[in-house]
Amino acid sequence: MKFKQFLMMGAMLAVQAHASERLISYDLGSIDTLRVLQATDQLVGLPKQALPQYLSEFSEAQYSDVGGLKTPNAEAVAEIAPSLIFITARQGEQGVALKKIAPIEMVGLAEGDYWPAFEEHVMKLASHVEKQNEARAVLDALKADLRQMKGRVAGEQVLMVTHNAGGFGVRKDPIASELLGLEQVQLPDSVKPVKHGTRIFVPLTVEDIVASNPKVLYVVDRSQAIGQTDKAVDVDALQSQLKQLGSDTKVAYLTPGLWYLSGNGLESVKLQAQELAQAL
Numbered sequence: 001m002k003f004k005q006f007l008m009m010g011a012m013l014a015v016q017a018h019a020s021e022r023l024i025s026y027d028l029g030s031i032d033t034l035r036v037l038q039a040t041d042q043l044v045g046l047p048k049q050a051l052p053q054y055l056s057e058f059s060e061a062q063y064s065d066v067g068g069l070k071t072p073n074a075e076a077v078a079e080i081a082p083s084l085i086f087i088t089a090r091q092g093e094q095g096v097a098l099k100k101i102a103p104i105e106m107v108g109l110a111e112g113d114y115w116p117a118f119e120e121h122v123m124k125l126a127s128h129v130e131k132q133n134e135a136r137a138v139l140d141a142l143k144a145d146l147r148q149m150k151g152r153v154a155g156e157q158v159l160m161v162t163h164n165a166g167g168f169g170v171r172k173d174p175i176a177s178e179l180l181g182l183e184q185v186q187l188p189d190s191v192k193p194v195k196h197g198t199r200i201f202v203p204l205t206v207e208d209i210v211a212s213n214p215k216v217l218y219v220v221d222r223s224q225a226i227g228q229t230d231k232a233v234d235v236d237a238l239q240s241q242l243k244q245l246g247s248d249t250k251v252a253y254l255t256p257g258l259w260y261l262s263g264n265g266l267e268s269v270k271l272q273a274q275e276l277a278q279a280l
Helices: 003-019 028-036 053-059 074-079 089-100 114-128 132-153 174-179 206-212 235-244 256-260 266-278
Strands: 023-025 043-046 084-087 104-106 157-164 167-170 194-196 199-201 216-221 250-253
Touching: 023 028, 028 043, 028 053, 028 114, 028 266, 053 256, 053 266, 074 089, 084 089, 089 104, 114 132, 114 174, 132 266, 157 206, 174 266, 206 235, 216 235, 216 256, 235 250, 256 266
Parallel strands: 023 043, 023 084, 084 104, 157 216, 216 250
Antiparallel strands: 157 167, 194 199
16 A cells, blocks of 8 residues: 555544544533534533533433533443543542543633633634534634624623622623623722632622622622522512612623533633623
């Protein structure tokens, strides 16, 4: 066999090997990227217990349920014999332990500016399913869409918070600040960070929000996202309370599962940016 033919055959086998991947993803953003790249035929399992509405099609029987975002089911994983498992920090040691079953890859964005890290993340995922050209084209289109949105909303004074069981905390998100150029309002001097373990939170009262006077208050409702519906924020009551305190701030309730459970995917980033821009 000629050397050139040998190389061509090797390349074909490499593509075939990638095209027959059996992927499990505990990262929901990676799943929406696979859908955009038309590579979900290589997805065999995911945590169905925590699926946001926009990913509801993946609750179908053709995809195996491999536990929760924080509680991987090792037995279910082993039964479907994956070739690669995407995990995140949410799975902790239980996620790392899955390497006894199949190779694992920790999914996450590198530190630094968001867009370069996001591009790198998407292209790495695309390389597993031989969709680099498609990923590059979608990234370019998304960047153009984001540029248009940014041109309409950049500089607007906003505040983003996470709601949890009646409490509010400041949430900083690069989709808002870096990709759309939204500016977080100045917080009152009385607002101080609080440390819980290794994490730092900045709790806010409704009075703090009124004093900050953002044009829009974006709310990411953790309680609703994790199924604690009885503790979810009452948006109408919050809007009424702000009005009673003399504020004309608009409350924008962001899609809970999209924001709290997912993100950093080709689809989720666009959906998140659209929600932010449409509220202004």
